[in-house]
Amino acid sequence: MDILTQQLFNGLTIGSVYSLVALGLTLVYGILHIPNFAHGALYMLGAYVTLTSMLLWNFNYWLAIAISIVVVGLLGVLMERLVFNPLKNSPPIHDKIAAIGILLFLEALAQLVWGADYRTMSTPYGEVVNVFGTTLTMQRVLINVGAVIVMILLYFFLKKTFMGSTIIAMAQNRKGAHLVGINTNKVAMLTFLISGGLAAIAASLSAPINLVFPGMGHLVILKAFVIIILGGMGSVPGAILGGYILGFTESLGATYISNDYKDVIAFILLIIILSFKPKGLFSKEGF
Amino acid sequence: MPAMTKKSIALIVLIIGAMVIPFIIQNEYWLHILTLSFIWSIAVYGLNILAGYTGYLSLAHAGFFAIGAYALGLLTVKAGLNYWVALILACIITSGIGLLIGLVALRTREHFFAIYTLCVGYVIYLVIDKWDSLTGGVRGLIGIPAPSNIGPISFQSAISQYYLILFFLLATVVVMYRIVHSLTGRTFIAIRNSEELAQTIGISTMKNKLTVFVLSTFFAGLAGALYASFIRFIGPDIGYTTIIFDLLTYLLVGGIGTLAGPVVGTILIVSVSQSLQFLQDYRMLIFGPMLTLIIIFYPRGIVGMVSEWKMKWFNKKKKAPAETWKSTYSDSEDVREDKVKEG
Amino acid sequence: MFIEAKNLTKQFGGLTAVKDVNFEIEKGKINAIIGPNGAGKSTFFNLVSGSYIPTSGQVIYKGKDITKLPPNKIAELGVARTFQTTNLFEQATVLDNVIVGHRLRTKSNLLDAVLRTKRYKKEEKKCKDKAMEVLDFVGLTNITDQLAGSITQEEKKRVAFALALATDPEVVFLDEPAAGINSGETEGLAELMKKMVKRGITVCLIEHKMQMIMKLADKIMVLNYGEKIAEGSSEEIMNNQDVIEAYLGGDASA
Known part of the structure; x- marks a missing residue:
């Protein structure tokens, strides 16, 4: 019983991180129909920027995260401007290859700047607390609370503000949005900014319980793709729900099936889903 | 047709050039590099016929390369089969697995296909890495034999291996040339242009896509098997996603959807990165942006660039036509809007 | 009977794009489908030519039910179509x-x-x-x-x-063939369609250019909000009160 609650909490924590990464991915997909393979590199850079600000300039954890959000968000915008915008009218295969190019570049860059070593990030929240008979570290609690707060903020932004509603409008109908006077370029940049910011938050929150290294984004991004296919490409609630589903499945699978193969669960899940629903779980019949 | 004969003369010169190279560069190291890039070229041709001519970007290609390599390795080392039998079996096994995966994967399209195959590739890598009892896991597989003798011909020396691989490469190019310039090839290209249109002119897209997918895995398997017997040692790394990114770089630089692209891109990039050995770990610092820039500015790589120059030069000679060039893939939505306005 | 659409209905999610439409395409004639923007012309067209599978209803071609056949099989039976945007392989020659x-x-x-x-x-x-x-x-x-x-x-x-x-093909479906070209060129295409009919190929088209349709088509069907509101020769259509209302009340530019 004790193990089960522990694992459920673990699943919740992993799920929070997945959801945040998948949210950024799904927003970009919803609006620009780009499967941004470089999103994992943004996640990785988010962790490095936070780590560097803390180690090099002795910034406080929260300030470091804020810097990371800005830096990675702006990098996202830069990507949109320099790469995806010029490719707007190209066949979809080009976007994918360009995104892969960016991914390779950013990873090599991280390796050059920070080296290939695995690093740890220590935070002021290492202490252990006892909740309902299970022991957990503060950092894990922080991840969950942080993720929920970010999701709520994102929800209000998308639903209650004008800028947010332009994103929704454009996701639903790019051409229509253009016709009613929405500046589609601005919205695209804004979306990449948010997407990058979310990746930075996810990485900075989870880095203390994981390790920081140039390839840390690989698995996360692959799983995020699984999640948004699970939850419907472009769907915000789908990304959140899918993230938690995968988180729980993995942590329970690791305990009760095999720790070696826990990473395969996501891919097997995806292969099964796409085998039966080639357009994802919640595909609508297109016009 | 003087252009045709000019082309075939150039081709013959190139082949003779490739034949005499071992006598010109007496350096074994460079011969090794060249042979290796021939092997990669074969794999890239497999990727090209699928991604370049049919429009389906398979990110599981490195996985199939690894399957071919491991099939050959296991069949020779563990099962003790004759090399040539093992080579044929390795190709059949890879294509067979390709057929099974293709049946499911090809139900998906575009982004879903890319993500699906990326996951398939990753699963192949993980299986090789974790199935210790069969594959040797991270320790890899050692002692893979070189090709066994055919009658009096032995393949022990570097030069004889070079010729053997050159033979396979030339065979691959001939097969590709014949496919691309045939009704079958036209069918693939029609699918790439518009699957919807292809279907309405009576093409069974699924059947053709499956054919080309299996074909592409066949060449990945062949290249993998040749690699295994050339390097004599294989590890799970050869199935990792970085390999598919390497292959993509070779293809993009040379020219995706062109016949010469795979061999041009592979030889160029492999030899450049060998000359810049110090770059080995950081080669993606250059290749990454190169991939992105090429796809934005020269979507058909070096070969496409050259043929564009040639065409411009040719057009200038016979007085340029006034008609402006419209991009192949112009935004259909916008075009439609213009038409409605005019209507 | 050559091609017959029986009670065709197509829904996308909750939207009904085409509702219970019956139409017969007559052999050896130029058949046209017109209607204001968003009337469901394209959807109907895609249903009959086999690109969409209807929610309910049937398409009968020469006595054979082709409703659920994939487009490539339908093409083999002798049904061809064009698209509004012409997807050609621009780096290859016209012949290729x-x-x-x-x-x-x-x-x-x-x-x-x-x-x-x-x-x-x-x-x-x-x-x-x-x-x-x-x-x-x-x-x-x-x-x-x-x-x-x-x-x-x-x-x-x-x-x-x-x-x-x-x-x-025995029948060719043309999706707005005259969109995006000038009136002189439109004449030329109209001539070509007549030539096709003379060769024994049945033509069915949707088109925005009313003038062209009225001169060219032997048989016209008018759709509005997914439903058939009129059918007949061009004279009958021009004098039909429902059609006039649909066009005046709807999108005048169509």
């Missing part, structure tokens, strides 16, 4: 673009191509001859060697016609 149109009447496979068998050579020639024949039919023999990317909008339309004709 059209050759593949006859592919469905050939059998050679990958192995034939690699081994260059007799069958391959025979069929390769057959397709090329067919392509030349249809290019001649649409009046493009002078540009067969030009790249598809360098020809005019009107020529592209004709290439698309040629591609459809290369499949040896």
Whole structure:
């Protein structure tokens, strides 16, 4: 019983991180129909920027995260401007290859700047607390609370503000949005900014319980793709729900099936889903 | 047709050039590099016929390369089969697995296909890495034999291996040339242009896509098997996603959807990165942006660039036509809007 | 009866794009479907030509139910179509673009191509001859060697016609063939359609250009909000009160 609650909490924590990464991915997909393979590199850079600000300039954890959000968000915008915008009218295969190019570049860059070593990030929240008979570290609690707060903020932004509603409008109908006077370029940049910011938050929150290294984004991004296919490409609630589903499945699978193969669960899940629903779980019949 | 004969003369010169190279560069190291890039070229041709001519970007290609390599390795080392039998079996096994995966994967399209195959590739890598009892896991597989003798011909020396691989490469190019310039090839290209249109002119897209997918895995398997017997040692790394990114770089630089692209891109990039050995770990610092820039500015790589120059030069000679060039893939939505306005 | 649409209905999610439409396409005639923007013309067209599967209803072609057949099988039976946007392979010549149109009447496979068998050579020639024949039919023999990317909008339309004709069809569906070209060129395309009918090929088209339709079509169906509101000859349609209201009340530019 004790193990089960522990694992459920673990699943919740992993799920929070997945959801945040998948949210950024799904927003970009919803609006620009780009499967941004470089999103994992943004996640990785988010962790490095936070780590560097803390180690090099002795910034406080929260300030470091804020810097990371800005830096990675702006990098996202830069990507949109320099790469995806010029490719707007190209066949979809080009976007994918360009995104892969960016991914390779950013990873090599991280390796050059920070080296290939695995690093740890220590935070002021290492202490252990006892909740309902299970022991957990503060950092894990922080991840969950942080993720929920970010999701709520994102929800209000998308639903209650004008800028947010332009994103929704454009996701639903790019051409229509253009016709009613929405500046589609601005919205695209804004979306990449948010997407990058979310990746930075996810990485900075989870880095203390994981390790920081140039390839840390690989698995996360692959799983995020699984999640948004699970939850419907472009769907915000789908990304959140899918993230938690995968988180729980993995942590329970690791305990009760095999720790070696826990990473395969996501891919097997995806292969099964796409085998039966080639357009994802919640595909609508297109016009 | 003087252009045709000019082309075939150039081709013959190139082949003779490739034949005499071992006598010109007496350096074994460079011969090794060249042979290796021939092997990669074969794999890239497999990727090209699928991604370049049919429009389906398979990110599981490195996985199939690894399957071919491991099939050959296991069949020779563990099962003790004759090399040539093992080579044929390795190709059949890879294509067979390709057929099974293709049946499911090809139900998906575009982004879903890319993500699906990326996951398939990753699963192949993980299986090789974790199935210790069969594959040797991270320790890899050692002692893979070189090709066994055919009658009096032995393949022990570097030069004889070079010729053997050159033979396979030339065979691959001939097969590709014949496919691309045939009704079958036209069918693939029609699918790439518009699957919807292809279907309405009576093409069974699924059947053709499956054919080309299996074909592409066949060449990945062949290249993998040749690699295994050339390097004599294989590890799970050869199935990792970085390999598919390497292959993509070779293809993009040379020219995706062109016949010469795979061999041009592979030889160029492999030899450049060998000359810049110090770059080995950081080669993606250059290749990454190169991939992105090429796809934005020269979507058909070096070969496409050259043929564009040639065409411009040719057009200038016979007085340029006034008609402006419209991009192949112009935004259909916008075009439609213009038409409605005019209507 | 040649082609018959029976009670065709198509829903997308909760939206009904086409509602219970009956229509008969008459052999050897020019049949047209018109209607204001968003009337469901394109959807109906896609249903009859086999690109969509209807939510309910049937499409009968020469007595055979083709409702659920995939588009490539329908093409084999002799139904061809064009699209509004002409997707040509612009780096290849006009001839190269059209050759593949006859592919469905050939059998050679990958192995034939690699081994260059007799069958391959025979069929390769057959397709090329067919392509030349249809290019001649649409009046493009002078540009067969030009790249598809360098020809005019009107020529592209004709290439698309040629591609459809290369499949040896009995009926050709044309999706707004005159969109994006000027009135002189429209005349030319209208002539071409008449020529097709003379050859025994039935034509069915949707079109925005009313003038052209009224002059050209033998039989017209008018759709509005997914439902059939009128059917008949151009005179009958022009004097139909419902049609006039639909057009005046709706999108006047259509």
